[in-house]
Amino acid sequence: MAITNEPLRTVEWNGKKVPVYPMQTFDFSKLLSHEPDELERLVRCCQDEGYFYIDLKGIDGRRFLDDQQETLKLMHRFFESPLEAKNQYGLVAPHLGYEPIGSRTGVLANTKDGYEMIKVSRDEIQKDSPHIPDVIKNSPDMKVLENAIAGSNIVTKAILSALSTGCGLTGASRFENTHRNERPSTSTLAMMHYIPSDPRTDTNIGHQKHTDISSLTLLFSEEWGMQIRPPGAREFGFVEPRPGTAVVNVGDSLRFASGHTMQSCIHRVVPYDYSQHRYSIAYFLRAENDVMFTDSEGRNITAGQWHDEKFFAFTSPPELQALAPPSMILGGMVEEDEPAVPAPVAEKAAAVEAY
Numbered sequence: 001m002a003i004t005n006e007p008l009r010t011v012e013w014n015g016k017k018v019p020v021y022p023m024q025t026f027d028f029s030k031l032l033s034h035e036p037d038e039l040e041r042l043v044r045c046c047q048d049e050g051y052f053y054i055d056l057k058g059i060d061g062r063r064f065l066d067d068q069q070e071t072l073k074l075m076h077r078f079f080e081s082p083l084e085a086k087n088q089y090g091l092v093a094p095h096l097g098y099e100p101i102g103s104r105t106g107v108l109a110n111t112k113d114g115y116e117m118i119k120v121s122r123d124e125i126q127k128d129s130p131h132i133p134d135v136i137k138n139s140p141d142m143k144v145l146e147n148a149i150a151g152s153n154i155v156t157k158a159i160l161s162a163l164s165t166g167c168g169l170t171g172a173s174r175f176e177n178t179h180r181n182e183r184p185s186t187s188t189l190a191m192m193h194y195i196p197s198d199p200r201t202d203t204n205i206g207h208q209k210h211t212d213i214s215s216l217t218l219l220f221s222e223e224w225g226m227q228i229r230p231p232g233a234r235e236f237g238f239v240e241p242r243p244g245t246a247v248v249n250v251g252d253s254l255r256f257a258s259g260h261t262m263q264s265c266i267h268r269v270v271p272y273d274y275s276q277h278r279y280s281i282a283y284f285l286r287a288e289n290d291v292m293f294t295d296s297e298g299r300n301i302t303a304g305q306w307h308d309e310k311f312f313a314f315t316s317p318p319e320l321q322a323l324a325p326p327s328m329i330l331g332g333m334v335e336e337d338e339p340a341v342p343a344p345v346a347e348k349a350a351a352v353e354a355y
């Protein structure tokens with residue numbers, strides 16, 4: 001990692017010291033003006049690390065922080081509505097609809113996930129009569145969703161454009177040209193609610209480790225819980241939530257589009273404070289469905305097909321997940337070996353050593 005010589009910050013979690021990884025920060029306004037030094041630093045960051053903070057506190061970015069707050073209010077209303085209403089809406093398509101708690105594999109061996117999620121896709125929200133659950137379908141709600149999706153699209157597209165310029169790409173070879181707004185894609189806004197859970201006793205825990213299918217992911221969360229595993233790092237560590245910023249990570253499609261030179265960020269979510277509810281908002285900017293690239297197995301594949309195959313693997317039980325191409329869940333990223341596990345600090349920590 002190209003960061004500093006400062007000692008790694010740690011937090012006490014689950015009976016041991018866990019790193020809080022340093023991350024670079026980019027100012028949204030500076031990226032908008034394509035300041036050459038910033039673009040160079042951004043490209044290097046995506047090649048070396050694959051994640052960073054985007055600072056939205058300036059005049060150009062503040063509106064997106066307001067969107068985040070409005071989206072959070074809507075999420076509370078939706079997630080607090082009766083389960084029957086949420087299930088009735090159900091999962092309409094992989095990038096649209098409701099997934100109840102436990103739909104996927106969890107972060108711990110023999111657990112299911114510990115979150116429920118509603119996704120609204122960018123293509124859907126633009127339809128004359130979008131398919132949205134009744135509890136969040138009045139016209140102010142639709143405006144909130146529209147603003148959140150359009151705003152996240154603007155932020156991620158601005159970053160994509162900065163990356164194209166930083167990589168010296170021109171004309172049709174620029175990354176934006178495979179992410180055209182009017183072309184069908186699986187770009188979507190995912191709103192997640194993690195229930196309080198205790199890894200020592202519960203069976204619905206967190207979000208399994210993965211890389212994102214997307215080109216870029218813009219992630220807002222005010223609560224701790226997200227962990228990354230930087231390239232070459234031997235353990236997962238926390239991402240500190242910072243007010244006024246969002247976390248951006250490079251996903252598989254941009255890694256593939258960059259000739260596998262950019263790093264797709266390996267991450268997962270664990271319960272940090274076992275008694276806390278956690279809310280996160282992720283916008284997945286994805287390539288047009290029919291864009292071709294070479295995936296982590298060397299196959300020529302469309303963005304749509306990569307999405308569908310990886311989604312299927314995500315939602316499959318571990319036995320079936322094991323049948324997917326081996327590089328799929330981590331997008332071809334290779335993990336360093338875990339260090340030998342030190343003696344458990346406390347007996348209660350033993351149950352989670354298998355992370």
Ligand SMILES: O=C(O)CCC(=O)C(=O)O
Binds near residue numbers: 192219268269280
């Ligand atoms: O909830 C989070 O912070 C991360 C969610 C995530 O990694 C995902 O949905 O791909």
Ligand SMILES: [Fe+2]
Binds near residue numbers: 211267
């Ligand atoms: Fe993710």
